[in-house]
Amino acid sequence: xxxxxxxxxxxxxxxxxxxxxxxxxxxxxxxxxxxxxxxxxxxxxxxxxxxxxxxxxxxxxxxxxxxxxxxxxxxxxxxxxxxxxxxxxxxxxxxxxxxxxxxxxxxxxxxxxxxxxxxxxxxxxxxxxxxxxxxxxxxxxxxxxxxxxxxxxxxxxxxxxxxxxxxxxxxxxxxxxxxxxxxxxxxxxxxxxxxxxxxxxxxxxxxxxxxxxxxxxxxxxxxxxxxxxxxxxxxxxxxxxxxxxxxxxxxxxxxxxxxxxxxxxxxxxxx
Amino acid sequence: xxxxxxxxxxxxxxxxxxxxxxxxxxxxxxxxxxxxxxxxxxxxxxxxxxxxxxxxxxxxxxxxxxxxxxxxxxxxxxxxxxxxxxxxxxxxxxxxxxxxxxxxxxxxxxxxxxxxxxxxxxxxxxxxxxxxxxxxxxxxxxxxxxxxxxxxxxxxxxxxxxxxxxxxxxxxxxxxxxxxxxxxxxxxxxxxxxxxxxxxxxxxxxxxxxxxxxxxxxxxxxxxxxxxxxxxxxxxxxxxxxxxxxxxxxxxxxxxxxxxxxxxxxx
Numbered sequence: 001x002x003x004x005x006x007x008x009x010x011x012x013x014x015x016x017x018x019x020x021x022x023x024x025x026x027x028x029x030x031x032x033x034x035x036x037x038x039x040x041x042x043x044x045x046x047x048x049x050x051x052x053x054x055x056x057x058x059x060x061x062x063x064x065x066x067x068x069x070x071x072x073x074x075x076x077x078x079x080x081x082x083x084x085x086x087x088x089x090x091x092x093x094x095x096x097x098x099x100x101x102x103x104x105x106x107x108x109x110x111x112x113x114x115x116x117x118x119x120x121x122x123x124x125x126x127x128x129x130x131x132x133x134x135x136x137x138x139x140x141x142x143x144x145x146x147x148x149x150x151x152x153x154x155x156x157x158x159x160x161x162x163x164x165x166x167x168x169x170x171x172x173x174x175x176x177x178x179x180x181x182x183x184x185x186x187x188x189x190x191x192x193x194x195x196x197x198x199x200x201x202x203x204x205x206x207x208x209x210x211x212x213x214x215x216x217x218x219x220x221x222x223x224x225x226x227x228x229x230x231x232x233x234x235x236x237x238x239x240x241x242x243x244x245x246x247x248x249x250x251x252x253x254x255x256x257x258x259x260x261x262x263x264x265x266x267x268x269x270x271x
Numbered sequence: 272x273x274x275x276x277x278x279x280x281x282x283x284x285x286x287x288x289x290x291x292x293x294x295x296x297x298x299x300x301x302x303x304x305x306x307x308x309x310x311x312x313x314x315x316x317x318x319x320x321x322x323x324x325x326x327x328x329x330x331x332x333x334x335x336x337x338x339x340x341x342x343x344x345x346x347x348x349x350x351x352x353x354x355x356x357x358x359x360x361x362x363x364x365x366x367x368x369x370x371x372x373x374x375x376x377x378x379x380x381x382x383x384x385x386x387x388x389x390x391x392x393x394x395x396x397x398x399x400x401x402x403x404x405x406x407x408x409x410x411x412x413x414x415x416x417x418x419x420x421x422x423x424x425x426x427x428x429x430x431x432x433x434x435x436x437x438x439x440x441x442x443x444x445x446x447x448x449x450x451x452x453x454x455x456x457x458x459x460x461x462x463x464x465x466x467x468x469x470x471x472x473x474x475x476x477x478x479x480x481x482x483x484x485x486x487x488x489x490x491x492x493x494x495x496x497x498x499x500x501x502x503x504x505x506x507x508x509x510x511x512x513x514x515x516x517x518x519x520x521x522x523x524x525x526x527x528x529x530x531x532x533x534x535x536x537x538x
Contacts, residue, residue, distance in 0.1 A: 014460075034360045037353040041413045044350070044494070049410035056408050084307045128523035129516060130487045132399060136504060141325035143317040150311070193283070200286055220399040223491070237403065249396075256395040 064246035071244045075232060075251055081146050082228040082255070085221060086214035089153025094207050096154070097161035104162060105169035108195065119162070126159030131217050135226040149226035153218055157210050168202040169195065205267050212263035219252050331509030337518075340503065340511040344518065347499030350413045351485040354495050358417050359478045362424025369425060370432030371458075377436060390433070393426035398484045399491055406492040416493030420481045427480070431473055432466065439465045475530040482526060486519050 002013040015023070103109050104119035134152035142148050172195060180194035222230025229248060236244040287293045337344070372378045372386035393401075401422050405415040439462060447461035489497020496515060503512040 030360065034357055037356045040349075040353050041357060041417055044412050045414040046410050046412070050414060053408040060404075060407070080310065084311060087303075088307055088311070124524050124527070125520050128483055128520045130483065132487050132490060133500070133516075136490075137328070140328055141321045143314060143321055145314070146311050147313045147318070197283075204286075216395070216397050220397045223399060223403075233400070249400075252400070253392060253395040257391055260394075 060242065063240075063242040066243065067247050067250065068241075068243035069247065071247050072251075075229065075248065078222075078229040078232050079251065079255060081149075082215070082218050082230075085146055085149040085153055085218040085226075085228050086211060086259075088150045089218070090157060090207060090211040090214050092150065092154030093157030093161050093210065096158050097165055100158060100162040101165035101169060105166040107172075107174070108169055108191070119166075123159040123162050123166075126155055126157075127163065128159075129156070131156035132220060132224060135221045135224045139225045144225035144227070146227035149218060149221040149228055152221060152226055153214050156217070157214060160213075161206055161210055164206045165199065165203060168199045168206075172198040201270050204270050208263045208266045208270075212259050215259040216256050219255075328509065331507070332513035334510065335513040335517055336508075336510035337514045340499070340508065340514070343499050343502075344496070344511070344515060347489070347496035347515075348518065348522075350416075351482060351489075351495035351497075354413050354416045354420060354485045354488075355478060355482045358420030358424060359474065359481050361417075362421040362477070362481075363428055363474055365421065366425045366427075366429035366432060370429040370436065373429060373433035374436035375433075376439075376441070377462075386429070386433075390426055390430050393422050394430060398423050398488055402488040402491045402493040411492045411494070413494035416485060416488040416495050419488050419493055420484060423484065424477055424481065428473065428477055432470060435466045435469055436462060472534040475533055479523065479526045479530055483519070483523055 002016045002019075003010045004013055013020075100119050100122055103115045104123060106112070106116070109116045109119070131152045134155050135148060138148040138152050142151070176198065177190060177194040180190050185193065218228050218230075219233075220230045222228045222232065223234050225231070229252065233245065233248045233252075236242075236248060285293060287296065369386050369389055372382045373390055375383060378386065398419055402415060402419040405418045409415045409418060443465065444457070444461040447457055452460065485493075485495040486497045486500065489495045489499070490501045492498070496519065500512060500515045503509070503515060
């Protein structure tokens, strides 16, 4: 209990003096770092443009109304493509994430010193390269279109799914595995009856969660030519068709909110 | 007493218990997949052509060339780091009032709906879409990237903060309120200690995400290492691009390991 003695009266304080100083020093460091970094950014900024921004924003907003609802006819296909990119990409990622996670989990990996680091590198590499960068590379390889988008989303999601899955595998109850092993089950049977039932709910939850994230990610893949609603967004912005842009933004919000709701419902039902 | 005859063979209990639901779901998935693959146009000749092209493309990545573009890479990295730090600080600072407003047990209904609306909108748009508009409004460079990442941070952090506040132990909050604490004292002594440990962890996690995202806001003109990467791709200097990608992977790995360490140490 942090108490200071002051003229025979004990006064309660929330923290010990040393801890209070440490927290204060932490705040000081973060503030100093922030001010320093902001200064460096501000040197690279043309402040005239920034000061002009409110006027620009008003101008852009006024061009965005009224929303061109008739453009919706074109957008249905784009929405369908976007959903497909997200769903098929997630399916691909999940299929590839299972062996990766199996190799990365400490308790199931075939080799702790050789296979596990490789699996962990795959996970980190896939997580740190954004789907847009994957799409940039893939459009050059397989040509523009939905297919490139699916693969980009898939490659990007392997890391996320595999990471969460291998953490789930590491947290399983070893007693059940031991019990199944004690019946004389083969290695594959141990996996199927001892491990899979324990991680299946987590696995389903992870897939749905990633699907929800992928919907959001697949809205931008079109910017580099990989299909989906981003294609229309990019075209409308380049053509300065602002009434179409506002409709696309509304559609994106609606899609994302609905998918988030669906995924929350499914996860709630599973867990 | 009734005797039930047990079936001789044991079957694994299915994951979805209701048979009707199981079959309908399976059928729905099958129909969807058929439709999805049906409408996806894959130009296989283009893909076949693309594979040798892809091999050449990948061969261009090796060996990664760290040296010839090193000054530009360093510049981009610096910008990325500035953007990451400033946007995380500003984003978290702004998301605290919004997160408080979006917690159902704290805020009155109109405030709750308003704050939830802000969070939903800022979460709906991928960073790149926000970045396009920020670049249009504020001009090229790291300032646009900084604003983009700040907005994205608000959506992420505010939502998690609000959910965490909704999950707190109401008894503690009531106990502090019963002492006659003012609203701010109540926040400070009843709410904040309950959510702080998790929030610090999430803040570090967001720092990590912001660095990764700073690599792509540059593609649409938001500054940072993404701008360097995009230039490298545009000029077909693939060996430099490979070097940049490796650097990003390396930094993300370091940040991830150290933030995991810090989080364990905090708890």
